[in-house]
Amino acid sequence: MAANLVNLEAVGKAYPNRTLLDNVSLGIGESERVGVVGRNGDGKSTLLSVLAKSEPVDSGRVTHTSGLRVGQLSQRDDLDPDKTVRDQVLGGMAEHEWASDSRTRDVLTGLFGGLELPGLSHGLDSTVGPLSGGERRRVALAKLLIGEYDLLLLDEPTNHLDIEGIAWLAAHLSDRRCALAVVTHDRWFLDEICTRVWDVQDGNVHEYDGGYSAYVLARAERERIAAVEADKRANLVRKELAWLRRGPPARTSKPKFRIDAANALIADEPPARDTPELMQFANSRLGKTVFDAEDVTITAGDKVLLRDWTWQLGPGDRIGLVGVNGAGKTSLLRTLAAAEHDRQPATGRVKVGKTVRLAYLSQEVVELDPTWRVLEAVQRVREHVDLGNGRQMSASQLCERFGFTGTKQWTVVGDLSGGERRRLQLLRLLMDEPNVLFLDEPTNDLDIETLTQLEDLLDGWPGSMIVVSHDRYFIERTTDTVQALLGDQSMRMLPGGIEEYLERRREQMSQAPVGGTGGTRQRAGDSRAAKKELSRIERRLEKLGNKETELHEAMAVHATDAGKLAGLTDELAALHNEQSELEERWLELAED
Structure with a gap:
């Protein structure tokens, strides 16, 4: 069995008010893919830093194999604000060097949309300082991913990436041969790339085989076994009490406890939602009309996002809205929300049902009085919330559901982290008993445990x-x-969900114009021809690279043979000429 690349042996790490790692021993082997999960603040990021040896431990030992190349993406980047993206990502590489490298091209295309970096205002020559947090994140990720490493340690790499970007990153990491440990709350991403899961809880790290889905099943089985053991202890206490009351105990047979396979845990589990019942209840609360848009045009400056848009949100509808950045998802929500306050769009009309009570969770965290306590901030909205069908929940109970347990409910708002303030904002919205929810990026800064509680x-x-x-x-x-804004000024329903969205986006990209003034079909044909030529050039460049290596090795072998060396030198010069011509042609096609 191969040795691990990195080992933790009885490692301890603590801060004055909390122990994050308590006598933890684990390791990562070659090509192993580990997902790190756990509540915010339980030490996931610290664990990655300990693995990288970028943070010292209080006790125990961290060992790396000799010459281990570690690449680390932290939640805070170390980019120089005065340098350009070109300087930070590509360093001193000549253009023909990085442009002919397949990994660099793949990274720049996947993270920024192409070699011209349309995802940045000034492309490679953009200065880092003025970039947004999302742009800086992509730059830091690009800088890391073009390198060669034995072990990648990634802390929330999907932050600020859209659905397409996350799908690209998953595919990119799956194709790499290095080992990987990643902290993320994106459960689809965990399932796509991970073969093991580490669950960080209360100073311990519990290990599970498989991705997120396997982890959920294994954890459920573990908790079921623990519950059975708790029931056994409770039964023993009851039997002991009965004996004390009756005198000599009666003879009883020992109970047998069968441990079923993990899938049996969910065999009799009802669907997550009773959709017909919810729809019926929604109709009684909302009536027939919720939001009806008629011939609405939504713009952002001079750009038309939606044109002559006619659409209906009915009672009980639960819609996932996806689309490319800048397609108008947030603008759509704002347009509908404004109509509730009788602010109609410039073109068209939005009709709002008379009984609509809208709660809109925007991407901005609403500032609360920093002197309030968590529970007080919730109780100022309402003491109890009606969950339907006669079910009620108190402010304190709802706080528990959102991770504000015990004394955490008495924490001063000003002391909360960004993720905790996000949770509190959502909690206050739900406490106001809305019957319509607009949630714009609700998962930002929420850990997996909180997400599952919210989903429940x-x-x-x-x-x-x-x-x-x-x-x-x-x-x-x-x-x-799922409905999508695909950047064509319309909205589409997608029966195939996210997979259909990604497929449509791939088709859009393949039919994007490559230049000229011909029609769509001609441009699509040109695009396909260009892509074929690019692929041919890339294959040829790869062969030339291999041949160049062979020539250098041969020159080293025949270094004392002047005649042989002269022939090899001429062959190498011809190869370099062909490389230069191909690289120039490749750049022409890529720029088009």
Whole structure:
């Protein structure tokens, strides 16, 4: 069995008010893919830093194999604000060097949309300082991914990536041969790339085989066994009490406890949502009309996002809204929300049902009075919330569901982290008993445990809902239909869900104009021809690279043979000429 690349032996790491790692021993082997999950603040990021040896441990030992190349992506980048993206990502590489490298091309295309970096205002020559947090994140990720490493340690790499970007990153990492440990709350991403899961809880790290789905099943089985053991202990206590009351105990047979396979845990589990019941209840709360848009045009400056848009959000509809960045997802939500306050769009009309009570979770975290306590901030909205069908939940109980347990409910708002403030914002919205929810990137800064609690709560929530999110798992888990803004000024329903969206986007990209003034069919044909030529050039460049290596080795062998060396030198010069011509042609095609 091959030795691990990195080993932790009885490692301890603590801060004055919390122990993050307590006598932890584990390791990562070659090509192993580990997903790291756990509650915010439980030490996931610290674990990655310990693995990288970028943070010292209080006790125990961390060992790396000799010459181990470690690449680390932290939540905070170390980019120089005065340098350009070109300087930070490509360093001193000449253009023909990086442009002819397949990995560099793949990374720049996947993260920024192409070699000209349309995802940045000034392409490679953009200065890092003025970039947004999302742009800086992509630059830091690109800088890391073009390198060659034995072990990649990634802390929330999907932050600021859209659904397409996350799908690209998953495919890119799957194709790499290095080992990987990744902290992420994106459960679809975990399932795609991970072969093991580490669950960080209360200073311990529990290990599970498989991706996120396998982890959920294994954890459920572990908790079931623990519950059985708890029941056994409770039964023993009851029997002991009965004996004390009756005198000599009666003879009893020992109970037998059977441990079923993990799949048996969910065999009799009902669907997450009773959709017909929720729809019926939503109709009684909302009536027939919720939001009706008629011939609405939505713009952002001079750009038309949606033209002559006619659409209906009905009672009980649960819609996942996806689309390319800048296609108008947030603008659509704002247009509908404004109509509730009688602010109609410039073109067209939005009709709002008389009984609509909208709660809109925007991407911005609403600032609360920093002197309030968590529970107080919730109780100021309402003491109890009606969950439908006669079910009620107190402010304190709802706080528990959202991870504010015990004394955490008395924490001052000003002391909360960004993720905790996001949770509190969502909690206050739900406490106001809305019957329509607009959730714009609700998963930002939420850990997996909080996400599952939110999903469980939404399962029984009777109302209409639109979710805008890059979290594919959350959309598929909480909504019934997916609709998309594909950047063509219209909105499409996608029966095939996220997979259909990604397929449509691939088709769009393949039919994008490559230049000239011909029609769409001609441009699509030109695009396909260009792609074929690019592929041919890349294959030839790869062969020439291999041949160049062989020539250098031969020159080293025949270094004392002047005649042989002269022939090899001429052959190498011809090869370099062909490389230069191919690289120039490749750049022409890529720029088109």
